[in-house]
Amino acid sequence: MFAQIASGAGMTVVITGASLLIGALLGLPLVAARRSAWSPLRALATGYIDIVRAIPPITWLFLIYFGLPQYALRLDSVSASIVGFSVIASAYMAETYRSGLLSIPRGQWEAATALGLKFLPKARYVITPQAFKVTLPAVAAYAISLLKDSALASTIGVHEITYQAGLASRATHQGLLAFSIAGLLYIAMSVPLAVVARRVDRVLRRKLEVA
């Protein structure tokens, strides 16, 4: 039974990893729009972020998996869940980036501007490395919560951990054991993630905030 449930771990990792990556990338233009000087664009980005976060993840999945086919966009369950979680992740990541940017003192931007650095080198070499340090713990926390949310993909038939545990419990009538194994698998994945994030965070802090 353990082998069967553990076979879902790969799919859990794929969905979490892909959504986190896509969400992290989509979050960049989103945060740029959120901080744009042009107010219509800013309003659009703010609206997107608020609406995406207001809808529960499971509703998003159903909307995409059961709703979109009405307009002929039929996604398989894996793609649908990656799309759904990516959309959600993009909104959360954009807000995480924003808090990172807000934590950087204005003087850093001003010094870089006064030195004549253009937008891209300024963002790449001055702002991002500092923002990264601030956002890393939040990103790690979000990755863990996404890992757990990915269990919802079982409801549209993605063969991940929780889905496999459900199958096993019905086949053997040992629900307690099946879902305990599933729980342990989630722990086995999220705890190391948290530990690594904490360690990296500590190293970065030691390097940057020496004094």
Next chain:
Amino acid sequence: MELATERTVSPPTLGGVKVLGLHKSYGKHAVLHDVNLEMTEGEVVSIIGPSGAGKSTFLRCLNYLEVPTAGTITIGDSTVDAGARRPDRACLDRLRRVTGMVFQNFNLFPHLTVRENITLPQMKVLGRSRDEANAVADSLLNRVGLAAKSEQHPARLSGGQQQRIAIARALALSPKVMLFDEPTSALDPELGLEVLAVMRDLADEGMTMIVVTHEMHFARDVSDRVMVMADGRVLELGPSEQVMTAPTHERTKKFLRAVLDR
């Protein structure tokens, strides 16, 4: 129109500064009224005055960290006409190329070592190679007496040391004019001295400098002229000795009494 002709008639010398009719307002609230300043290359001007006078705002307009609402700024051979809806990008870049700025709070990049702070802008703005940039950084660090600190992160250093590094970082881009925005205000008096010493050396070497400061000795002894500002206006501008010892304006007398006779 009149301003434009005047500018073409008397262009500033190579590293000179010419600011004509600079205005700045936030909405209806005007913070700078018609500020004018002409400097020849190598001149040092100190700007003094009560807080809220617009001294820092004026300085920050010169490299467009603040956007002036009207006026013309010429530094070296770069001219920017303020008030235009959106000043030409290339003009702003040139203006920032010829000015170096030193801030009250140093604003060193905390994630980079001292040497990287000085090399990064050289490589990204001037396109220097890492070796060239390192050579410039090392010679400047020598000059400000901090060669031994090049591998440290700024947080390990005292405020005075950080400010000297900020000066080196600005100098590394070979600016024509150095703008100092209260460079010693965040420092203990003793640490301020080492920064002032570096600035004095710079002035002796012929750097054109505009210094917003509360250091009255520096204003009197090092700068050629002193500009007194209050309420967004220039009250007087004249040779340091004269302004500091025999000011003409009543407001200046009051201010100087407050800072000197305490």
